[in-house]
Amino acid sequence: MEQQLAKMQRELQRLKWYAGILTMLLVAIGLFAFSGISDIGRFKEISVERINILESNGQLRMVISNKSRSPEVLAYGKPFTPPIPGGNRPGLVFYNDEGTEDGGLVFMGGKDSTGRYHATGHLSFDQYNQNQVLYLTYSDDNGDQNTGLHIDDWQTAPPFWQWRADYKKAQQLPDGPAKEELLKKLMEPKMGQKAVAQRVFVGKDDSKTAMVTLADRMGKPRLQLLVDSNGVAKLNFLDQQGKITYSLPN
Incomplete structure (x- = not known):
């Protein structure tokens, strides 16, 4: 009887060891599994009004939003003055490494009260x-x-x-020569x-x-390749005043 009791005690001790080791293994496996997916989420569908894409330091890199929650324009992370x-441009807005807006994709369309x-x-x-x-x-x-596709020139300074x-x-x-002169200087800071x-x-x-239109530094069309709605093709050369100086076919 004493031998059987001692044997049972030894088996019970081994079971305790097995249970302890198994518990530690399960905890370790659970921690490893959850630590691997703690910052990753998988969703079949998500409904939001705005998503901010950030760098690890919190800097804004892209905004995806509806119309009402679209961001104001930023330069170096701050609003323009x-x-x-x-609140007026649904879509995507891009930001450069310094937090300044540098492009985007926007879209909208619909009818007004008049049809x-x-x-x-x-x-x-x-x-x-x-x-x-x-x-x-x-x-x-x-x-x-x-x-169409547009390619523009912008001056390099001052900032936009x-x-x-x-x-x-x-x-x-007030309207007058001084206003007109200042506006002209801002629009044409350098001659030509x-x-x-x-x-x-x-x-x-x-x-x-x-059409394909090529213009000079003043934005004046100087060369045009055209095919009109009737299928008629033309190649036009223009002067600075917009007058056609030569055309093919002649």
């Missing part, structure tokens, strides 16, 4: 500390349509937000070079004409 408010419609799609990329210089745009104002603030101040001046000028357009206009 005067500000360009948000007129307006639709827009716009993908853009901005020059450093300036405005957009490469963009794809579809704009349709109740049938008045312009669709400073230039914009100066331009806004100039617009508020505008602050912003469209240099390339590839697309079609509201007359259903497909």
Whole structure:
């Protein structure tokens, strides 16, 4: 009887050891498993009004939002002065390494109370500390349509937000020669070079004409390759005043 009791005690002791080791293994496996997925989530569907994509230091890199929660325009992480408010452009907004907006993808469309419609799609990329210089745009104002690829020139200085603030101040001046001169200087800071000028357009206009237009530093079209709505093709050379100097076919 005493031998059987001793044997049972030894078996019970071994069971305790086995249970303890098994518990430790299960805890270790659980900790390893949860630590591996603690910062990763998988969802089949998610409904949100806005998502902010951040760097590890908290800096904003992209915003995905609906219209009402779209962000105001930022430079170095701070609003413009005067500000360009948000709440009006559903889609994506991109930010560079310094927290300055540098492009985005926005889209909208619908009818107003009169039955007129307006639709827009716009993908853009901005020059450093300036405005957009490469963009794809579809704009349709109740049938008045312009669709294509745009390539623009922007001056390198001052920064866009400073230039914009100066331009806004100039617009508020009383009408007269001084106001006109200041606005002209802001738009053409150097002789023969505008602050912003469209240099390339590839697309079609509201007359259903497909075109490639190349312009000079003042944004004046100088060369046009056209195919109109009737299929007639032309190549036009233009002077600084927009007058056609040579055309093919002649």
